[in-house]
Amino acid sequence: MNRKITDKLATGMFGLCAAIIAAILVGLFSYIIINGVSQLSFQFITTKSSAIAAGGGIRDQLFNSFYILFITMLITIPLGVGGGVFMAEYAPNNKVTDFIRTCIEVLSSLPSIVIGMFGLLMFVNLTGWGYTIIGGALALTVFNLPVMVRVTEDAIRSVPKDLKEASLALGVSRWHTVKTVLIPSAIPSIITGAILASGRVFGEAAALLFTAGLTTPRLNFTEWNPFSETSPLNIFRPAETLAVHIWNVNTQGMIPDAEAIANGGSAVLVISVLVFNLAARWLGTMIYKKLTAN
Amino acid sequence: MSEQMVKEKPERAVIVPKQNHVLEVKDLSIYYGNKQAVHHVNMDIEKNAVTALIGPSGCGKSTFLRNINRMNDLIPSARAEGEILYEGLNILGGNINVVSLRREIGMVFQKPNPFPKSIYANITHALKYAGERNKAVLDEIVEESLTKAALWDEVKDRLHSSALSLSGGQQQRLCIARTLAMKPAVLLLDEPASALDPISNAKIEELITGLKREYSIIIVTHNMQQALRVSDRTAFFLNGELVEYGQTEQIFTSPKKQKTEDYINGKFG
Numbered sequence: 001m002n003r004k005i006t007d008k009l010a011t012g013m014f015g016l017c018a019a020i021i022a023a024i025l026v027g028l029f030s031y032i033i034i035n036g037v038s039q040l041s042f043q044f045i046t047t048k049s050s051a052i053a054a055g056g057g058i059r060d061q062l063f064n065s066f067y068i069l070f071i072t073m074l075i076t077i078p079l080g081v082g083g084g085v086f087m088a089e090y091a092p093n094n095k096v097t098d099f100i101r102t103c104i105e106v107l108s109s110l111p112s113i114v115i116g117m118f119g120l121l122m123f124v125n126l127t128g129w130g131y132t133i134i135g136g137a138l139a140l141t142v143f144n145l146p147v148m149v150r151v152t153e154d155a156i157r158s159v160p161k162d163l164k165e166a167s168l169a170l171g172v173s174r175w176h177t178v179k180t181v182l183i184p185s186a187i188p189s190i191i192t193g194a195i196l197a198s199g200r201v202f203g204e205a206a207a208l209l210f211t212a213g214l215t216t217p218r219l220n221f222t223e224w225n226p227f228s229e230t231s232p233l234n235i236f237r238p239a240e241t242l243a244v245h246i247w248n249v250n251t252q253g254m255i256p257d258a259e260a261i262a263n264g265g266s267a268v269l270v271i272s273v274l275v276f277n278l279a280a281r282w283l284g285t286m287i288y289k290k291l292t293a294n
Numbered sequence: 295m296s297e298q299m300v301k302e303k304p305e306r307a308v309i310v311p312k313q314n315h316v317l318e319v320k321d322l323s324i325y326y327g328n329k330q331a332v333h334h335v336n337m338d339i340e341k342n343a344v345t346a347l348i349g350p351s352g353c354g355k356s357t358f359l360r361n362i363n364r365m366n367d368l369i370p371s372a373r374a375e376g377e378i379l380y381e382g383l384n385i386l387g388g389n390i391n392v393v394s395l396r397r398e399i400g401m402v403f404q405k406p407n408p409f410p411k412s413i414y415a416n417i418t419h420a421l422k423y424a425g426e427r428n429k430a431v432l433d434e435i436v437e438e439s440l441t442k443a444a445l446w447d448e449v450k451d452r453l454h455s456s457a458l459s460l461s462g463g464q465q466q467r468l469c470i471a472r473t474l475a476m477k478p479a480v481l482l483l484d485e486p487a488s489a490l491d492p493i494s495n496a497k498i499e500e501l502i503t504g505l506k507r508e509y510s511i512i513i514v515t516h517n518m519q520q521a522l523r524v525s526d527r528t529a530f531f532l533n534g535e536l537v538e539y540g541q542t543e544q545i546f547t548s549p550k551k552q553k554t555e556d557y558i559n560g561k562f563g
Contacts, residue, residue: 093370162407166469169365170420171397171476180419181409 029270036267039260045268049216049245054257058265060216063232064133064239065272068212069201071137071235076144077194081183083145084152084190089178108146112206115143119211131238136212143207144197151193155186184288191284198280199273205243213238214248242269316341316480316510317362322376324357324366331357334376335536337529339480344502344511346525346542348518350562354534355514359482362512363399364392380480397424400478404485406465408457413440413449416457417472424476435475443471444501463494470501474509481505483513487520499524518558522546530554 047057091097119139129135159182167177183190216239219232226233240248246265249258317339324332332354339345347355357366364385366372377384385395397420408416417436418426426432436453440446445467449460457468466486473481483502487495502511502524515521521528522542529539530553538545538554549555556562 160407162403162405163409165365165368165403166407166409167419168368169363169396169401169403170472171393171395171400172420172423173393176423180423185410 032263032266032270036263036265036270039264040267044264049261050255052254054255056255056257056261058242058245058261058268060219060232061240061242061245061265062268062272063219064212064216065202065241065243065269067232068133068136068140068208068239068241069198071133072140072144072201073194073198075137075141076148076197079141080145080148080197081152081190083149084154085156085178085183087149087153088156089174089182104146104149107142108150110143112143112204115139116207116210118142119207123211129236131211131213131215132236133212133239134235136208136239136241137235139207139211140201140204143204144201147197147200148193151197152186152190155189155193156182158189159185188284188288191280191287195277195280198276202273202276203243203269205241205247208241208244209247212241212244214240214244216240242272314341315339316380318377318379320377320379322358322361322374322378324354324361324372324374326369327371331534332361333534337536337539339510339512340527341510342506342508343526344506344513344524346521346528347512347514347531348516348521348528348557349531349537350557351516353531355529355531356484358531359484359512359514360401361386362480362482363396363401364390365396365401367392397476398478399480399482400473400476401482401484402466402469402473402486405489406462406469408460408465408468410456410458412454413457413460413468414453416468417475420472420476439471439475440468442474442505443467444497444504445471461494463490463497466490466494466498467501470498474505479510481509481511483511485514485516488516495520518546530557532557 044057045062046059047055048059049061050056087097087101091100116139119135119142123132123135123138124130127135156178163181163185164177167181168174172180217237218230220228220230221232223231224233225231226235228234229237242265246262246269249255249265250262253261255261315338319335319337319339322332322335323330335358347359349355357372360366361374362378362385366374374386376386378386380395380399383390385399409419411419414436417439418432421432421435426435437446437450440449445464448464449468452459457465460468466489470481470486486502487498490498499520502513505511506526513521513525525542527540528542528545530537530545530549530551532553538549538551540550545554546558549558
C-alpha cells in the first residue's frame with residue numbers, strides 16, 4: 001500500500017471516530033430535547049412537584065440542584081485550587097507526594113454510589129444531621145475535590161516556566177508570583193475544570209440518594225432567612241435534586257404523568273448544564289482578559 | 295545594599311570590598327546532584343563594566359550566571375560551594391534573603407518572557423510587590439525605565455495594551471526595562487539577543503553599552519563578535535573551568551592559553 005492511501009485511510013478512520021462521537025452526542029441530545037420540550041413551560045419549572053396527582057412541576061428540585069451545586073463549588077473550588085497549587089508549586093518531589101497523587105487519582109475514580117454510602121456514614125449518621133443539603137454538598141465535594149486538585153495542578157504546571165522565573169528574578173516572592181502570575185495564567189483551564197466538575201455535580205444522583213435524601217420539605221420562597229425551617233436557603237434540610245427526582249419518578253413514582261415529568265426534567269437538566277457551561281466559559285474568558293489586558 | 299537583604303547579621307565582620315569590584319567569586323564549584331558543572335572558579339567582576347562570559351554550550355557559563363542571583367535555587371539537585379562576595383557579603387550564605395538579593399542583582403533571560411499583562415503592568419509587577427502603590431511614582435518609574443531601555447517612544451501611546459502585542463525585540467527591551475525598574479546594581483544577561491533578529495540584536499547591544507555607566511553587567515553570549523563589541527572584560531569557560539579571564543581586547547588579540555585561541559578562531563565549539 002502506498003503512503004498516500006495509508007494517509008487517506010488514517011484520516012478517514014479518525015474522521016469516522018469523530019463522526020461517531022458527534023452522532024451519539026447529537027442523537028442523545030436531540031432525543032432528550034424532542035421528548036422533553038413539549039413538557040417545558042414556565043408553569044412546569046415554577047410549580048411544586050406533586051406526589052399523586054398529575055400536573056406537578058419541578059420548582060423545588062430545580063432550586064435544590066442549583067443550591068447544592070453552589071454550596072459544593074463554594075467548598076470545592078477554594079480547597080481544590082489550594083490543593084492543586086500546593087501539589088504543583090510547593091510539594092517536594094518524593095514518595096509521600098507520589099502517594100498523595102495516587103490517592104487523588106483513586107478517589108476521583110470511585111463509583112459515586114460508594115461516595116454516597118460513605119456520605120451516609122459520615123455526614124448523615126456520624127454527624128447526626130440526617131439527610132441535609134450540607135451533607136449532600138460535602139459528599140459531592142469528596143467526589144469533586146480530586147478532579148479540581150488535578151485540574152488545578154495541571155493548569156499551574158502548564159504555565160510556561162519562563163514566566164515564573166521572570167517574576168522570581170525580579171525579586172518577587174514565591175507566593176506573590178503564584179498569586180499574580182501563575183494563577184491568573186491558569187484561570188481559563190481552572191474554570192474549564194470547574195465547569196466539568198459542575199456538570200458532574202449537577203447530574204449526580206447516586207451520591208445524593210443517601211445524603212441529601214429523596215424528599216423536600218414544604219418551602220416558602222418568600223422566607224430568605226437561612227436559619228428558618230421553611231427557608232429554601234436552609235442548609236440543614238433534606239433536598240431532592242432534579243437528577244434524583246428523575247430517578248425517583250421513574251422507579252417509584254405514583255403520579256400518572258411520571259414519564260412526561262421525567263422527560264421534561266431531563267430536558268431542563270441538559271439545558272441547564274449547557275447554559276451553565278456557556279456562561280462559565282464566557283466568564284473565564286472575561287476574567288482572563290481582565291487579568292491579562294488582552 | 296538594602297538592609298533587608300540580610301536576614302540576620304553575618305557571623306564574620308564584613309570585609310571592605312575593593313572599590314572597583316562589584317562581585318568577587320572565590321573558589322566556586324557548582325554541582326547538579328553528583329555531576330560537577332563548575333570547577334573552582336575565582337573571578338573578580340568589575341564595577342560599571344560589561345563582563346562577557348563565552349564558551350561552548352554546556353561549559354557552565356549559564357550555570358555560573360544563574361548562581362549569582364541564586365536562580366539555581368529553583369533546581370532541587372543544584373548546590374554551590376565556595377563564595378560569591380557582593381559588597382563584602384557572601385550571597386551564597388544561608389542568611390541571605392534571596393528575594394531582596396534578586397532585586398539588587400537582576401536577570402534577563404535568553405527568550406523574551408513578558409508577563410501576559412499590559413506593558414505598564416509588566417513594569418509595575420515587582421514594584422507593587424515591593425510596596426510601591428503611589429500612582430504618580432509608578433508612572434514616573436515606568437517612563438524612566440522604558441526610556442532607559444530605549445522603548446518609551448515606541449510604546450508610550452499604548453502602555454495599557456498587552457505586552458504580547460510587542461515584537462520579540464521590543465519584548466526583550468521590555469524585560470530589560472522591568473528589571474531596571476527595580477534599580478539593581480548588577481544586571482545578569484543570559485544570551486539576551488540570541489533569539490532576536492539582527493536589527494533587534496544591534497539595538498540590545500547599543501543599549502548594553504549605554505547602561506554600563508550605571509550598572510555592572512555580566513552577559514553570557516555565544517556570539518563572539520557580540521562579546522568583542524560590547525564587553526570590557528571577557529571570561530572564557532570550558533568544561534566548567536574558567537580557562538582565561540582578562541581585558542576583552544587582550545583575550546581576542548593575544549590570548550595566553552592555547553584553548554582560548556582555538557575557541558576564538560573557531561577550531562571547536
